[in-house]
Each structure stands twice: as C-alpha cells, then as structure tokens.
Amino acid sequence: MTAAPLETATALLRPAGERARRAAVAARNVLAPVGRALWRVLGPALRIVTPVGWIVLGLAVLALVLSSVFGWQEFTFLGWVLLVALVVAAVFLIGRSSYGVLIELNPRRVVVGDRAMGRMVVTNTGTRRLAPTRMELPVGRGTAEFQLPAMDPKQEQEELFQVPTNRRAVIVAGPAESIRGDQLGLLRRAVRWADPVDLFVHPRTVRLASSAAGLVRDLEGQVSSKITNNDLAFHALRPYVPGDDRRYVHWRTSARIGQLMVRQFQETRRSQIIVVVPTAARFYADEDEFELAVSVGASIAAQVIRDGTQLDVVSEGGPWRTRSVTSMLDSSCRLAYGDTGGFASLRALVRERTRRLPAPSVVVTIGGSALGAGDIRSVQTLFGPDTAHIGVVVEAGSPARLGSAGGTLMLTLGRLEDLPALFRGVGS
Incomplete structure (x- = not known):
C-alpha cells in the first residue's frame, strides 16, 4: 500500500532535482568566467x-x-x-627595483653524488642607487636566500650556492625573486628576475662490453635464414612462377638455359631493441630498488646507443629520448617512482607504448624483486617468435645469477657493478 505513494513522490521529485542540477550548471558556467576575470584583476593585490x-x-x-x-x-x-x-x-612595498639576474649551473649535468655548484650574478641595471633587499632562489624543493647590500648603478653582486645531488632528478634553480616586505611579515611583494635553469642529476651507470649480450649490433640488418622474394642479401635462383615480380628475373641465366629464372634473397632484419623500465611501485620493494633498476636500464640503453643499434626505451610516462646517450640520461632523470600512467598491468603498458614501433629483435624488461615471471611472460606474448627476450630483476643484496624461465633469459643482480659480468655471460 505504501509503494504507490512512494513511487509517486519519487516521480514528482525527479523533475525538480533535474531542474536544480541544470540551474547549478548554468550558474557555474556564468559565474566561472566572472570569477576568473576578478581574480586576474584582484589576484596580484591579494x-x-x-x-x-x-x-x-x-x-x-x-x-x-x-x-x-x-x-x-x-x-x-x-x-x-x-x-x-x-x-x-x-x-615597505613602495619603490621599484631594476635588477639584471643571471643564474648559472656548472656543470648542467652531473651523476648522483657529484658536486654541483651554482652562481647567481645580480646587477643594478638602473640609474639610481638601490636599497638593500633580499633575494630568494628556489633550488629544487628548497629555497636559497641571499641578503643583497645597497647597490650603485651598474654594480654587480655575485652569490654562490651548492645544489644537492643525492638523488636522481631534474632540479630546477629559479626563477630568482627580489622580496620587498615589512619586518613582521604581514605583506610581501615578490618580483621575478630570471628564468629557471635545469640541472640534470643522472643515475649511476656502468659501461658494458660492446659485444655484450644478445644485443644485436648489425647496423645494416641481421641476415636470417628465412627466404624471401625481395631483399638485399642474394641467396639463389629458382624457376619463375606466375605472379613473381619481373624486376627480379635474371635474364642472362634465363637466356642460357631457356627458362625464366628469378632471384631469391635471404631476409634481413633491422636490429631493434626495446628496453622496458616500469615505474609503478607494485614492481619494486622500495624506492632504492627502483633507482637501481633505472641505473641498470640506463646502462644497457647507453651501450646500445654507443653501438649504433636502433633503440627505444619505454616507461609509464612515455618513451625516452634516445637520439644520444645524453638525451637518454636526461629522460631517465624525469622518471617518477610510483607513476602508473593509468596502466593496469605491465602487458598493457608495453602493448600501448610499442604498438607504433617496428618489430624488435630483443626486448629487455627490467623490474624489481616484485616483478614476477608471469609479468615477463605476458610481455613475451606481445611479440613474435623471432624476438628474443631478456628479463632483468634487481633485488638489493641478491647475488648475481643467470638463468632462464619459459624461454626468457633471466638476469638477477643486487648491485649495479654486477651488470657487466652478467652480460658477458649472456654473450657467451
């Protein structure tokens, strides 16, 4: 008996709720531009x-x-x-300043743990004397503060600072800001004077032997045993069959034996290596293990680039730049531990990131102690039987060992220094 009145009340309230929702959306669409315009005007003052x-x-x-x-x-x-x-x-906010600020980092690229120094040169570019002021320079997550003295026109003031490089990262220095304000900190006006400068803190790497490991080095393509009707490596002649391309008819032999003969070729394949370095936290025991995996991936990629082999490195954040060793290491600095990129599995990551790439000769999958054999096998199913697979598992404190699982060559290491010996073992 109570169901009918309840359904009637629901039917009456539904149109009212829909009208309220539409009214709220319309109000938001009208008020949002007004709010943004007011903030552009009042924001600097507030x-x-x-x-x-x-x-x-x-x-x-x-x-x-x-x-x-x-x-x-x-x-x-x-x-x-x-x-x-x-x-x-x-x-205390009254007055104008005329500074020229130059921020320099020397060097611009360092390895984790190396010393990196910065220099900030402030010049009074105006025609009048400037009062003492405070200059703030954001460096990474911290802020360096410098107390500038009164400066005459064209006078320069040099300040030095040190950049922490204990972790792989892209550290941004700048922009520099001159600060005007009262001693109680009630009001504060900051003026920016310089563009930010990036410092790339590269991961530690080791050099591998150029003959290492299943990493195909033939720039012109690797000759396979597969016979094809068109390629570069000549194999033999065979009788002509309808449908063969006449461009490959060997006319001299055909005239001598009185039968059309066509050329056969051995298929050549362009060497293509894909290195997979996932950043999702589920593949690692902790962040230190992730950093070791990044170092391993960067070491392998650097040697492949030096050997001149076509290379692609993929992660959740996107493909790395691999035109040179330096650009590759710069890309590795931008990896963020725990970034899933919206991928539910390692297979989904590799499938999406490699679908526009040519078929690889070798796929190297790198992960931490939480990277299971099932994850590596799921990557293996994405490629054909001609693709070789190498799995690299990093586990802090684990002894270096070489094995195989399901047709995949497996390398396990606990230190970066173990990598060259393992890859020499792969090559043998």
Whole structure:
C-alpha cells in the first residue's frame, strides 16, 4: 500500500532535482568566467598579503565588530592598532627595483653524488642607487636566500650556492625573486628576475662490453635464414612462377638455359631493441630498488646507443629520448617512482607504448624483486617468435645469477657493478 505513494513522490521529485542540477550548471558556467576575470584583476593585490597578514586583518575586523556591538573600548584600540600595522607594512612595498639576474649551473649535468655548484650574478641595471633587499632562489624543493647590500648603478653582486645531488632528478634553480616586505611579515611583494635553469642529476651507470649480450649490433640488418622474394642479401635462383615480380628475373641465366629464372634473397632484419623500465611501485620493494633498476636500464640503453643499434626505451610516462646517450640520461632523470600512467598491468603498458614501433629483435624488461615471471611472460606474448627476450630483476643484496624461465633469459643482480659480468655471460 505504501509503494504507490512512494513511487509517486519519487516521480514528482525527479523533475525538480533535474531542474536544480541544470540551474547549478548554468550558474557555474556564468559565474566561472566572472570569477576568473576578478581574480586576474584582484589576484596580484591579494597575493601581497601573507597568511600572517590575513590573520592580522581578520583580528582587526573582529575587534572592531566586537567593539561596535558591546562598546568595549579595548577592542576599538586593538582593532585600530592592527589596521595601522598593516598600513605601515604597506609603506615597505613602495619603490621599484631594476635588477639584471643571471643564474648559472656548472656543470648542467652531473651523476648522483657529484658536486654541483651554482652562481647567481645580480646587477643594478638602473640609474639610481638601490636599497638593500633580499633575494630568494628556489633550488629544487628548497629555497636559497641571499641578503643583497645597497647597490650603485651598474654594480654587480655575485652569490654562490651548492645544489644537492643525492638523488636522481631534474632540479630546477629559479626563477630568482627580489622580496620587498615589512619586518613582521604581514605583506610581501615578490618580483621575478630570471628564468629557471635545469640541472640534470643522472643515475649511476656502468659501461658494458660492446659485444655484450644478445644485443644485436648489425647496423645494416641481421641476415636470417628465412627466404624471401625481395631483399638485399642474394641467396639463389629458382624457376619463375606466375605472379613473381619481373624486376627480379635474371635474364642472362634465363637466356642460357631457356627458362625464366628469378632471384631469391635471404631476409634481413633491422636490429631493434626495446628496453622496458616500469615505474609503478607494485614492481619494486622500495624506492632504492627502483633507482637501481633505472641505473641498470640506463646502462644497457647507453651501450646500445654507443653501438649504433636502433633503440627505444619505454616507461609509464612515455618513451625516452634516445637520439644520444645524453638525451637518454636526461629522460631517465624525469622518471617518477610510483607513476602508473593509468596502466593496469605491465602487458598493457608495453602493448600501448610499442604498438607504433617496428618489430624488435630483443626486448629487455627490467623490474624489481616484485616483478614476477608471469609479468615477463605476458610481455613475451606481445611479440613474435623471432624476438628474443631478456628479463632483468634487481633485488638489493641478491647475488648475481643467470638463468632462464619459459624461454626468457633471466638476469638477477643486487648491485649495479654486477651488470657487466652478467652480460658477458649472456654473450657467451
């Protein structure tokens, strides 16, 4: 008996809810552009007030409201004192600066643990003397602060700083900002003077033997045993059959024996190596293991590039740049531990990242101790039988060993220094 009234009420409320939703969407579409326009106008002024300044302003308003409601003179005095403090703080923002700032990093590329120094040169490019000020320079996640003295026109001030390089990363130095504000930190005006500069902290790598390992090095293509009707490597002659391309008829032999003969060729394959370095945390025991995997992948990729073999390196974030060893190492610096890229499995990652690439000669899959044999076999199913597969598992403290599983060559190592010996074993 109660079901019918309930269904009736639901049917009546449904149109009302739909109208409310449409009204909310329409209001948002109208108010959003207005809000963005107001923020463009008022944002620069509002950003001058620091969190402490907003607290002081709120206390001043609260004190004056309490004073007007209850007639407490003490709150009147407190409110006006706080407002005067904000007005006095605004005086420190008056004035213009004319700086020329140069940020230099030497060198621009270092290996994890190497020392990296930076230099900031500040010049008074104006025609009047500048008062002392504070300059802030963001360096990675930290901020370097420099107290600049009063500077005459064309005067230079040099400041040195050190960049931490204990982790693989792309460290951004800059932009430099000159800071004007009061001593209490109520108001703060920052002016940017220089573009940021990138410092690439490359992973540690080891050099492999150029003959290492299942990594095909033939630039002109590897001759296979498969016979084809057109290629570069001549194999033999055979009788002509209808449908053969007449361009490959060997006319001299055909005239001598009185029968059309066509050339046969051995198929040549372009050497193509794909290195897979996943970044998802589920393949590693911890971040240190991930960093070791990145070092292993970068070491293999660097040697392949030096050998002149076609190479592609893929991760969740996208393909690496592999035109040179330097560009490859720069790409490795941008890998973020734990980035899944929206891929549910390693197979989905490799399938998506390699679908536009030519068929590879060798696929090298690198992961941590949590990378299972099933994950590597799932990658193996994506490619044909002519593709060789190498699985590299990094596990901190594990002894180096060489084995195989399901037709895949498996390398296990606990230190980066074990990699050259393992790959010499693969080559033999």
